[in-house]
Amino acid sequence: MRKTIFFFIFFFSMLSVMPQNSDIESVIKLLKEKYAPDSRVEIFDIEALQQEDCILLKGKTTCKAAYEELIQQVMSISENVEDNICLLPDKGLGDETRGVIYNSVGTLRAEPGYGSELVSQGLLGMPVKILEKRGGWLRIQTPDKYIGWMSGSIERMTDEELKKYLQEPKVIITSVSTQSFGKPEDISFPVSDLVAGNILKLKGSKGKFYHVVYPDGREAYVRKSDAKETAEWLKGITLTGESIVNTAYRFQGIPYLWGGTSSKGLDCSGFIKTVYFLHGIVLPRDASQQVHCGQLVDSLGDFNDAMPGDLLFFGSKATEENAKERVVHVGIYIGNKRFIHASDYIHINSFDPADPLYDEYNTNRYLRTKRIIGEIGTPGIEEIFENEFYK
Template structure:
């Protein structure tokens, strides 16, 4: 019994060290006692966690049976990468259609493939988020992904548009497209780019709806004004739990999308985004806040629940106002005298963090510095 308690303690210690956030690192391990041995079962994405657990457990028990599955699953062989080929790929918490929508992947996004189960694929997105998707992913080897990433591309800058089968405005669509989608550019015909999808489809995209990525990167102005202007363009889009695209967004999906369209990769959830950036305020004093800063909301720790809970985020726009996704994307105020006063969020304000000027520090990276994009 004492030994059993020890192995459970070891599992907990290793999990807290290597995989404290199950959204971005899997470590689901259990120990069962056999007659003369201890059996470790489960799965993990962390090779370091696996190796340390085996080492520690081996020092506790003379007989150890290792039934841990290291992800990506070995049955995948070399095909442990993929590229999203639909405008938006739906990512769920479990491999079933009725499961919670946890995130979305955008067309052209590289993903890591962890395992397959029936028609479902467990993937990890560039922000490290893990979930299940059915369809939408072209599976490739690492050399194939590297070859794909090196090809010239365009990024869709219009928040909602479509590609066409011919370089004509009245041509039937090949698919819908949303801001942030990336397609290989094959050529140019008049007012259209000729593009290729990750799954091989070819189409045409209006040049007014897209930019070549090299030109797009040069044109980005990462300023508070530009962040707020992009946020304004998303006004009125309905709230969608798990949404990270102009088809529907949750609060952190909104902030993530706005910064993505400025070349910045933010973490997926508000409770993860709060760990990035420079702290500006945590007392409700907005005198130092600037447009583009992120405001976080939730509940502070207390005697009964000592752990802080960050559950909402918005973008500061100045004058004690912020824009956020709640029911739909709209502007609210933290000033009681303002007709847009949001008493509910004012009462659960936690802190203000600055992203602009912090790229390269405190967990903030540009899209193409992300390890998934620079294979």
């Protein structure tokens, strides 16, 4: 008899918890849509688990506002809630929640394993946020807000150490690819390879070489013909369509690499991102993010108003059967209905059927043209040293 009574008490208590749990799951879904609709740049992986006498909230998030609103709303639904959410950066990291990439190219993967998908890359000198650690892997966020896992390549720092590092004079590599040397001599052994966009601390100068220091403390010499002091580089940038196109031409022939954002290999949006970065501009990582930036120029495909340097987007339009548009490719307009893009390798194609470079496939999936030049400071388009990671 006592067992029967206990069963009914337990059964009806569970019935009262179930609708609460359902309400909490709805709150989680709505907050994810509100604060973290794009998991590439914001983490909100929370679940509500039904325990015997309470609701257990567990998971991770990078968004403090979402976390605080979740706790507030959940407590209004039920007082029997256990909070086991990790607000990233993980407290277990201590004070070293910042870092700078010290290899010419650091590889970001979707999961902490070498067999996981390559999702992006970070360049030497790039400041990053460190979110959590798993074994020898760090989960990081780059200045374009992209999140991924990296093994090695990162010199960990505190906020103060990074602030001090960023204030030091720097040089940026302007050659598509080169090397640094152990001595200020062309015949010296290399310290490492370098690619366009790498940034190193400037220690001094000797003859035709800059004396540089890597984020991990290595010292080397870089030819002045391969680099510029960042202050001089920024002052000399002329952001025009012609300049964008001329920079894009320098990468011709470089192979396509899924996830690539360096001159070792580039995917379509990585190519765009790198070309604009070399003009002091930080753009979002992927084509489906870049399409939301800038001013709409064309959506008909006549290109009457398109100018060199504009971005061209490709994919599939929304239909009655599929209500969601898909943006899967991006290139740079160079004029005369021609464009340069990363597809197999960096090369030029045309929208004109009479042109020997005609690209029927991409012509048929063209979506729109967007203008970045003249739109600096609008959503998604930042000058490098206005980006919070570089401050």
